[in-house]
Amino acid sequence: MSTPCVHLEQVSLSFGPVPVLRNLSWQAEAGQVTAILGPNGAGKTTTMLTCEGLLRPDSGRVRVLGLDPHTDAVALRPRVGVMIQDGGLPVMAHARALLDHVARLYAHPHDTGELADLLGIGEFARTAVRRLSGGQRQRLALALAIVGRPELVFLDEPTAGLDAHGREVVWDLVRGLRAVGTSVILSTHVMEEAESLADQVVIMDRGVVVAAGSPGELTGAGEDVNRVHITGPIDAEALGALRSVATEHGLDVSVPSERALREVFLDLTGPEER
Template sequence: MTSNERVIDVTDLRRVYGDSRRGSFEAVRGVSFSVGRGELFALLGTNGAGKTSTVELLEGLAAPAGGRVRVLGHDPYTERDRVRPRIGVMLQEGGFPAELNVAETVRMWAGCTSGARPVAEALDMVGLTGRGTVRVKQLSGGEKRRLDLALALLGRPEVLFLDEPTTGLDAEGRRETWELVRALRADGTTVLLTTHYLEEAEALADRLAILHEGRIAAEGRVDEVVAAQPSHITFELPDGYHLGDLPPLGPLGVTGHELTGRLVRLRTDELQRAATGVLLWARDAGVELRRLDVRGASLEEAFLRIARDAKDETGQRDEQRAKEMAA
């Protein structure tokens, strides 16, 4: 963590929808993590993994079914009056009065916010200067997300919750938002981010957790999570060659391989060594490796592998449970 101070502290957090009579669903199943002051922590996961359900508990929008959550040392649900003035919240979807213009919307929100920034400053921060007189209903989807962010930043929050902040933004708008978030973090703001854009998490996060079916499947610094996954070398076998014609793969640091038609995909934790061995073999054999792709581990690959492994684990548990019930 960036600081020894735990600004967000979550222990065995649980959230349940429904009730015992009509049936219930446990969306968050014993999640634990902490976030230090000035740190940007990303929560990742597929749809239905429990990201938004978790964040809503941290924001104090609902009481947990079990476990403990503290934000700035307080329970965000039972001590909402002590937490709410010090946090900023950007929900997945904001609801604005359609007939108000942008400046009126910010001014209305500022009237409910302690120590609010001036309207012009808030609009300038998110690139909406010059759009103040435009009605909300006339804004594009990306501009509405910028307005959401402006309202989240009005109170100069110590902790900022960003739920899918760049959805609907074009590439330029996304990059501008990243720079703003980096500047806020540099000023000491603690940020908890959920996003479907893995590139965004990789670019911004100090640490992250990957959720699957309400549980944390992986957690750590971005480089740690990525480093735990293998790199890959992909190429098409030259005409007349077979997999067995390649040099011994084990001594090259190759830990596994897949063959799809003529396409070979090698897994390795020693990318330079493996790639050098394969390329030297191709040179000595006088062949060209078509469709050659040498790729280090990425957060996207780590995410997909972790999600797949967690899904396989769940399937095995369900199969075992079914066998036990049938016995």
């Protein structure tokens, strides 16, 4: 198993009297895509901010690329890319000028022209950040997060506000990052995104991890490769015929209970019982 690029151990953090993270523990393996899922208020963004060194936990241990993201921020800054969910961009700067400026801060940045073409930034290159749509800001924020060729990148809801084409572009980009060995931590509300991209899924609820594993492990997919699924409506006569054939061959026919990741998520993060 590879060395974890992110490791949290018994991390707790409260905002005043309100606990947000409660003895949170999980890790992400280097070179993989790890998706963090959870309902609103689960602590996903707080967890990301803590890993990025922008929040300091009340207790517990956080390590990013083997370093403390708060005390070792200077050493981590050139190695880690961060895409924030909203805000944080200089509103008067023009999109392409801002991308070019940030690229100059790194020793070996991506070609900003190629990055702008890939993410469609050229169409609003001369537009001030304050005039960009939500989807345009998302694309610019993503470009800024990866322009320095980071070893690890945090993406907080990277496809929020994007249309179907924009989502596919971002998904392909994330796959490309993984292909060259970049570790990716992303939070998302899009189940299809997690199923399509993630090597590991961490499901959070009320500040704790309620489940973690690969999409296949969480959904039960692939547990038994010696199975055949027949899909579609079936009446009693057809079901009886199937059972007859199965009996002849020493097999069993049962209604499958395989679930999609969305169903697993909803089961694990339902309303708190009173």
